[in-house]
Amino acid sequence: MDIDRKRLAGRRPAMRAEGHWRDETLLDHLARAVARTPDKAALVAKRSETGDEARFSYRELDRVSDLVALSLRERGVGRGDVVSFQLPNWWEFPVLHIACLKLGAVSNPLMVIFRERELGFMLGLAETKVLVVPARFRGFDYPAMVAGVRDRLPALRHVFVAGGEGETAFDALLAPRSGEEGRASLRGQGPSPDDVIQLLYTSGTTGEPKGVMHTSNTMLSNLAPFAERLGLGAEDVIHMPSPLAHQLGFMYGVVLPVMLGATAVLQDVFAAAEMARQIRDERATFTMGATPFLNDLADHVARTGQGTPSLRVFVSAGAPIPRPLVAKARQALGAAVVSAWGMSENGAVTTTRPGDPEEKTTSTDGCPLPGMEVRVVDADGRAAPAGEEGRLQARGCSNFVGYLKRPDLDTTDAEGWFDTGDLARMDADGYIRIAGRSKDIVIRGGENIPVVEVEGLLFKHPAVAEVAVVGYPDERLGERACAFVRLREGAGLSFEEMVGHLEAQRMARQYVPERLEIVEEMPRTPSGKIQKFRLREMAGSLRPPASPAR
Helix, strand or coil, X not given: CCCCHHHHHXXXXXXXXXXXXXXXXXXXXXXXXXXXXXXXXXXXXXXXXCCCEEEEEHHHHHHHHHHHHHHHHHCCCCCCCEEEECCCCCCHHHHHHHHHHHHCCEEEECCCCCCHHHHHHHHHHHCCCEEEEECEECCEEHHHXXXXXXXXCCCCCEEEEECCCHHHEHHHHHCCCCCHHXXXXXXXXXXXXXXXXXXXXXXXCCCCCCEEEEEHHHHHHHHHXXXXXHCCCCCCEEEECCCCCCHHHHHHHHHHHHHHCCEEEEECCCCHHHHHHHHHHHCCCEEEECHHHHHHHHHHHHHHCCCCCCCCXXXXXXXXXXXXXXXXXXXXXXXXXEEEEEECCCEEEEECCCCCCHHHHHHCCCEECCCEEEEEECCCCCECCCCCCEEEEEEECCCCCCECCCHHHCCECCCCCEEEEEEEEECCCCCEEEEEEHHHCEEECCEEECHHHHHHHHHCCCCEEEEEEEEEEECCCEEEEEEEEEECCCCCCCHHHHHHHHHHCCCCXXXXXXXXXXCXXXXXXXXXXXXXXXXXXXXXXXXXXXCCCC
């Protein structure tokens, strides 16, 4: 893939000297796991709609991925070719990624919610050679959708269907013409540590997906310090309810378990009761997801009393975690709740530590992982004083290597600082607190509204299950604030009750939203992040209230 090799080479000396880039690939870790614990459970995956369950030892995972790699090679897939897979959290997903690695091909995971418009654009930009989709998932016919866009995709040679039949069934890839004897020919065919191995489209909180490119060095250099900080090792069982086609699910549900020689347990449709059951039955020790996963699991355990005693760590990432949720989840789950911040472009950049004092865990998004740096800068690019809000920038070992065919969109400067698009504050200890996206900020009469703080206080109200605050246009003040709220079952909330609640929390009057909108569901990205640009569109189309709060 077309990346800035000169810039990549400029990063190598420091990354190698500091021990962050070890010039390994996931295949090296897989080989070690197969040699040490060939019969250990590597992967457990259950299809919720059929009840079918698949279990693979490390020996079996290596063998099946070999067979798929051979079949792909027989169909013309080679080094640098893109293989796209639009799959739920099924066993075929990690097998495909490992098979791609064995050929030096590029894995391109696609969220299952994408339809013709997104699929046509993404496959076309990637010049995808092979696509794998489900026959059906959650009632949707994926082969029919692909048939509707295929004539616009001249590079697409083959489409395979998980759960399909005949020569296009995914199972056909398990029977290469060369048979088992061809497996030895795959050795040494994998990528170099600086080759692109993953193409992942951003999830679209700003409305425009970009193709993020990662290498083995950028990806693995994130996972080693992440595991060390959280005390993860080969004995752990990693439960992953987040979509594997999102960076969170991909890095920490597909790559991390193999890197550790641990066991991965995949959940394909999120439901709190099923998540709790899988954690109990498989004795999962670690899980990771956006705040709705944490909130719903904690509510389920508190309501039913059916605990998750094996669970040791829950990392909540993808959006700022409301402070009251941390305390509720820790009490219900009995596990350490770790806040984290990261992006598709770099994986997790900051996390709290399991042993951090309460104040850090509940009021920050952590400090940088080894190998990464963060800074908060003002409008002139100067370092902002501790506690002051500014633009968040990151640099280091796990920063990506560019956007596919769109180098103009890369905000990395000559010194390696990547402008994340987030607003944050940093305390005197180097811990950050995300204040929102730069495009999500609400400026009312020239004054910035502390959106995350308002949301956190509203979340404390017993009627509120979920909240997001966005701006809407106002001729006099430029913007006013609107609170979108999803209520708990059977609860109600009026505008006057919202105002009274915030005033009781001693919030400044000028920060109280001017309007309240109750919604049944929040618009979300596939990874669970609330799409505030959609809410801004909704707020902008609403009729102004008869008498604004101010």
